[in-house]
Amino acid sequence: MFELYFTPGPTALYFTAEEHIKNAIKTGVCSTSHRGQWFKDIYKECQQNLRELMDIPDDYHILITSSANEAWERIIENCVEEESYHISMGAFSQRFAKISTQLGRKAHELIVEEGTVPAFDAIDVPDSAEIITICLNESSTGASFPLETINALREKYPDKLIAIDGVSGVPVIPINFKNIDTLYFSVQKAFGLPAGLGIWIVNNRCLEKANNMVEKGNVIGSYHRLPDMVEKAKVYQTAETPNILGIYTLSKVANDMLEKGILPIRREIDYKSAILNQVIESHPQMHHFVENDLHRSKTVKVVKTDFESKQLIEYLKNKKMHIGTGYGPYKNEQVRIANFPTHSKEQMEMLVDLIEAFRL
Ligand SMILES: *Cc1c(COP(=O)(O)O)cnc(C)c1O
Numbered sequence: 001m002f003e004l005y006f007t008p009g010p011t012a013l014y015f016t017a018e019e020h021i022k023n024a025i026k027t028g029v030c031s032t033s034h035r036g037q038w039f040k041d042i043y044k045e046c047q048q049n050l051r052e053l054m055d056i057p058d059d060y061h062i063l064i065t066s067s068a069n070e071a072w073e074r075i076i077e078n079c080v081e082e083e084s085y086h087i088s089m090g091a092f093s094q095r096f097a098k099i100s101t102q103l104g105r106k107a108h109e110l111i112v113e114e115g116t117v118p119a120f121d122a123i124d125v126p127d128s129a130e131i132i133t134i135c136l137n138e139s140s141t142g143a144s145f146p147l148e149t150i151n152a153l154r155e156k157y158p159d160k161l162i163a164i165d166g167v168s169g170v171p172v173i174p175i176n177f178k179n180i181d182t183l184y185f186s187v188q189k190a191f192g193l194p195a196g197l198g199i200w201i202v203n204n205r206c207l208e209k210a211n212n213m214v215e216k217g218n219v220i221g222s223y224h225r226l227p228d229m230v231e232k233a234k235v236y237q238t239a240e241t242p243n244i245l246g247i248y249t250l251s252k253v254a255n256d257m258l259e260k261g262i263l264p265i266r267r268e269i270d271y272k273s274a275i276l277n278q279v280i281e282s283h284p285q286m287h288h289f290v291e292n293d294l295h296r297s298k299t300v301k302v303v304k305t306d307f308e309s310k311q312l313i314e315y316l317k318n319k320k321m322h323i324g325t326g327y328g329p330y331k332n333e334q335v336r337i338a339n340f341p342t343h344s345k346e347q348m349e350m351l352v353d354l355i356e357a358f359r360l
Contacts, residue, residue, distance in 0.1 A: 005322045009186075010195050011340055013192050013193065013342065015192075015342055015344070017253055020249050029245060029248050034244060035237070040236040043064075046251035047233075050251075050254050053171050053257055053258050054171050060201050061201070064247065065198035067195075069095075077103060077220050078210040080130050083105060083126070084108065086109045087135070089112055089117060090139075090143065090327070092135055092165065097133075108126055110122065110123060120153075123149075125153075132153060137173065139167065139189070142290050142302030142336065143297065144173070144290075144298070146294070146295065162180045163183070167190075168338075171191070172265070172298065186199075189340065192340055196243055197246035202226065207230055210225070269339060275352050282356070285306040286305055287306075302334055316355075
């Protein structure tokens with residue numbers, strides 16, 4: 001049997017990825033010029049497949065970055081002149097606020113207790129903030145931001161940009177793009193692809209903001225200035241030599257997901273999430289970190305262990321199953337288990353059976 005990776009990212013490759021990567025190598029995708037027609041076709045198809053899979057409106061641009069980290073920097077540089085507002089639920093969402101500060105902006109931050117999400121009433125965005133940033137699925141704590149709250153924020157603050165961190169959430173969590181302005185993700189989590197590629201989706205409000213900043217004399221970056229990226233993406237080009245293999249594989253895997261159907265994929269996620277919840281709840285020495293089941297992520301389960309978490313991690317590793325450690329300070333007292341489209345029902349059942357049998 002192969003090693004099975006239930007780690008939250010990088011995770012197991014999507015089950016068709018290997019075949020696509022082999023084909024890419026065989027046919028010369030990795031050697032073709034990024035200025036040639038073949039690459040343009042690959043990027044175009046990737047845009048189309050993502051648009052269909054994630055229901056991205058036609059007037060939203062689909063751009064290529066190196067990672068989600070890059071998207072944090074790009075969004076601040078291009079869409080925030082002075083002040084940003086961040087909802088911080090853990091390590092990943094917090095880093096967005098930090099990058100804003102590092103780039104000389106004033107970052108307002110609502111920090112909620114880890115393992116929770118804020119109530120709508122607790123979110124009080126100052127008039128001066130230009131953007132609200134939200135992490136859809138805080139992979140460090142396993143908390144999932146409610147979609148209703150995003151929609152309510154849109155209604156309450158129609159003039160502010162809303163930026164969504166979709167890493168580890170999309171394409172599983174259905175986002176209504178009309179209620180947000182920008183969303184980004186990297187591909188090594190829920191898409192199950194090799195790391196080193198980010199997708200940054202932006203609407204024309206973000207673009208106008210960047211153009212406005214240029215008119216006012218602000219610096220908005222260099223090779224990845226948003227207006228230039230959008231112009232290039234329209235003709236399926238990038239400024240730099242991009243991760244062609246990554247874009248190709250993402251396009252193919254997005255197409256495979258479309259053929260399988262996003263609804264069957266979501267139903268499988270629900271089933272696997274339910275059996276994971278069940279084993280966590282019935283195990284005497286394990287507990288959900290996120291207590292409120294409405295706010296518990298389906299795709300990343302964060303579990304407190306009454307024992308040193310590496311004992312479970314090692315036990316599973318001996319059975320060729322890999323789960324993640326707790327994040328940062330929680331390393332030794334938690335485990336994190338991914339439930340992504342690539343993990344089959346049978347694999348998840350095997351994992352759950354092993355966890356159920358585990359006792360110290
Ligand atoms: C992993 C992760 C990131 C960072 O992704 P990179 O590819 O390392 O930039 C950001 N946000 C969330 C929610 C993540 O899970």
